[in-house]
Each structure stands twice: as C-alpha cells, then as structure tokens.
Amino acid sequence: MNELILSDNLSQLELEINYHKQIAGQSIWEIGRRLNHVKEKDLAHGEFGGWLDKIGIHYREANRMMTVAKQLPNVTTLSDLGSSALYLIATLPEEEKQEQIQRIEDGDTPTVRELQEVKKRLKLSQQANELLRGENDALRASKVEVRETIKEVVPDDYSATRELNKRLLVKNQELSDSMQAMKERSEFIANKLNEMMAQREEADRKSAQYDELTRAIEESQGQLNNVQKQISAYKNITSLLQKGNDFLASMGGLIYADEKNVLKADGIVRNEFDSFISRGLRFFNDLNDIRKENNILEGEFE
Structure with missing residues (x-):
C-alpha cells in the first residue's frame, strides 16, 4: 500500500485540512496526520499555536487529533467514532487499545462513558500496582524476605482493582470500628457525667438539709442556753431568798x-x-x- 505523500506547501495543507474537517471519523485521523506533519517539519516556523488559531482549531482539540493519528491505524471500522472516543482509545495501554479495536471490528462499538470507565479501572489498577510496589520496596528495605512476586495487572481481570477495593473495605471497616469506639466512649462519658450531676444534686440537697439541721441545732442550743440561764438565775435567786429568810429568822430575836x-x-x-x-x-x-x-x-x- 502506497502512503500518500503530503505536500510541504502550507497553503495546500490548509486546504486539505479544511476539507477533512467536514468529514467525520476518518477526517479526524487525516487532520491529525497533517497537524503532526506541520509540527514535525516546523512548517509554521515556531508559531504552531498561532497557526492553529489561524485555521480555527483549538490547541486541545488539535492535540487529541494528533494523538489519534499517531496511536490508531486509519481503518474504516474507526471512522464512525467521534474525536472523544478515538482519543480515549488512542490513550489506552497497547493491549487494552487493541482489545477495544477488535471489539469495534466485531461490531460492538463502545460509548464514551464505557471507555471512560475502562480508563478509570486501569488507573485504579495502576495505583494498586504502585501501592503494592511501594510495600514490596519497604519490605526489601527492612530485609524481610519477600516470597511473592508483584505481577503486572491484567486489565481484563482487574485483580489489582479488586485487591485495592478489599484494602479500602478493610480501611473503611477500621474507620467504622474507630467511630463506633468513639461513639461508645462518648456515651460512657455522658453517662458518667449524668451520674456525677445526679450525685452533685444529691450532695447539694443533703448539704442544704445539713445546713438546715445545723441551724435548728443552733437555735435549739440557744433556746437551751436561755433555759439554762433562767434555771441558773432561778436557783441563785431562790438561794439568796433562802439565805435572806434564814437571816431574818436569825435576826428576829432583836425585836423581842x-x-x-x-x-x-x-x-x-x-x-x-x-x-x-x-x-x-x-x-x-x-x-x-x-x-x-x-x-x-x-x-x-x-
């Protein structure tokens, strides 16, 4: 198959790009191929971004089409896909990318949402692998014998994703247990506080009763002291009267x-x-x- 030779004339390339912009699917690949050609040959003389503005293509969209042209083959089965789907497939790992292309050739065209989910799962798998590698390195650093070898995650199995989910579930359970323990501790403290408040109220009540009893005792003591004083005065007066009577009796003889x-x-x-x-x-x-x-x-x- 003879590959089309692209022109080095910028005006000619602009005409071709404008033509292919009007065609869906394959045009994305064709535009991206020409954009890569302009950038690689520096036909815009260092003003690639300004040149994109001139022809009305946003740099982000241009980057997507250039990636599609580099990473995907120009096949008829991909021509019905939009730029977002093509870009998602183009940025997948090679094995997963070929699987999605084969899926499309088999007549099962994935949606953008499905491709985004695939990328999300792959990212989780990559994070799981990085986590496991970090743990493996830590074990090696502490001279612990590692008997299991860290294996690359197979995308269609997503075993690392499941492992990560298990770890997250364990962590969530630990957090849940901690929250439950904190809740029980809070309830325990609240109960103790209520008991202390009840004891304080009882102590205050008894203290008030004690103060009232003390006042009653003091009043009774005062009354008792008054009575004792009255009795003592009575005894003193009666004693003096008795002595006076005795005196009068003894002195009565003076009259006679x-x-x-x-x-x-x-x-x-x-x-x-x-x-x-x-x-x-x-x-x-x-x-x-x-x-x-x-x-x-x-x-x-x-």
Missing part, C-alpha cells in the same frame, strides 16, 4: 430581846445597832425599787 437597857446604856452598841438598821432599810428599799421597776423575777422566765 431584853437587852433594851443595854442599848440605852451603851452608846457604842447603840450606834452599831442604828447603823445596822439603816443599812438594812436601804437594802430592802433598793430591792423593793428593783422589784417594782424591772419585775425581775418574772422577766427571767419569759
């Missing part, structure tokens, strides 16, 4: 004594007798005044 002549004859005895009578009168007058003014006996027992 036969020593009148002695009192008249002896001036010293007379003076002593008068002094005694005067002091006695003042004493009883003072007691009578106190009794009238203060009612002392009744006041002590109110």
Whole structure:
C-alpha cells in the first residue's frame, strides 16, 4: 500500500485540512496526520499555536487529533467514532487499545462513558500496582524476605482493582470500628457525667438539709442556753431568798430581846445597832425599787 505523500506547501495543507474537517471519523485521523506533519517539519516556523488559531482549531482539540493519528491505524471500522472516543482509545495501554479495536471490528462499538470507565479501572489498577510496589520496596528495605512476586495487572481481570477495593473495605471497616469506639466512649462519658450531676444534686440537697439541721441545732442550743440561764438565775435567786429568810429568822430575836437597857446604856452598841438598821432599810428599799421597776423575777422566765 502506497502512503500518500503530503505536500510541504502550507497553503495546500490548509486546504486539505479544511476539507477533512467536514468529514467525520476518518477526517479526524487525516487532520491529525497533517497537524503532526506541520509540527514535525516546523512548517509554521515556531508559531504552531498561532497557526492553529489561524485555521480555527483549538490547541486541545488539535492535540487529541494528533494523538489519534499517531496511536490508531486509519481503518474504516474507526471512522464512525467521534474525536472523544478515538482519543480515549488512542490513550489506552497497547493491549487494552487493541482489545477495544477488535471489539469495534466485531461490531460492538463502545460509548464514551464505557471507555471512560475502562480508563478509570486501569488507573485504579495502576495505583494498586504502585501501592503494592511501594510495600514490596519497604519490605526489601527492612530485609524481610519477600516470597511473592508483584505481577503486572491484567486489565481484563482487574485483580489489582479488586485487591485495592478489599484494602479500602478493610480501611473503611477500621474507620467504622474507630467511630463506633468513639461513639461508645462518648456515651460512657455522658453517662458518667449524668451520674456525677445526679450525685452533685444529691450532695447539694443533703448539704442544704445539713445546713438546715445545723441551724435548728443552733437555735435549739440557744433556746437551751436561755433555759439554762433562767434555771441558773432561778436557783441563785431562790438561794439568796433562802439565805435572806434564814437571816431574818436569825435576826428576829432583836425585836423581842431584853437587852433594851443595854442599848440605852451603851452608846457604842447603840450606834452599831442604828447603823445596822439603816443599812438594812436601804437594802430592802433598793430591792423593793428593783422589784417594782424591772419585775425581775418574772422577766427571767419569759
């Protein structure tokens, strides 16, 4: 098969590109092939991006068509696909890319969403491989014997993806267990706090009762002290009254004594007798005044 020789004339290439822009499928490959030719030959003299603007092709779309032209064969079975699907297939690993091309040749045309899912699974597989390689390197660094060899993931099996999912499930379970433990710990602390608050309320209640009882005891003690004082005063007064009665009884003989002549004859005895009578009168007058003014006996027992 003779390959078409492309012109080195930029104007001619522009005409051809504009022509192929109007044709779907195969045109993507043809445009991409010509874009690669312009860039490789530097026909735009270092102004490839500006030249793309001139012919109305965005650089991102140009890059997609150039990738398709480099990575995919120009076959009729691919001509019905759009640029997005072609670009997704072109950027797949070689084995997966050939599998998708064979699938299309067999009449099963994948959608853009399906191809995106394939790329997503391959990316997860690559991440799983990198993770396993990192663990393998860590084991080797710590001089641990590695008995299993890390194998490349086979895309159609996606065993590494499943392994990664298992790891994620284990990690999710660990996080779930941690959250459950934290929840139980929180509930335990909350229960203890409620118990402490209840104990505090009970202590406060008992403290209030204790304060009330203390006040009652103090009041009772005060009342008892008052009673004791009243009793003591009563005893003192009755004792003094008893002594006074005894005194009056012992001195009553003076009224009926036969020593009148002695009192008249002896001036010293007379003076002593008068002094005694005067002091006695003042004493009883003072007691009578106190009794009238203060009612002392009744006041002590109110």
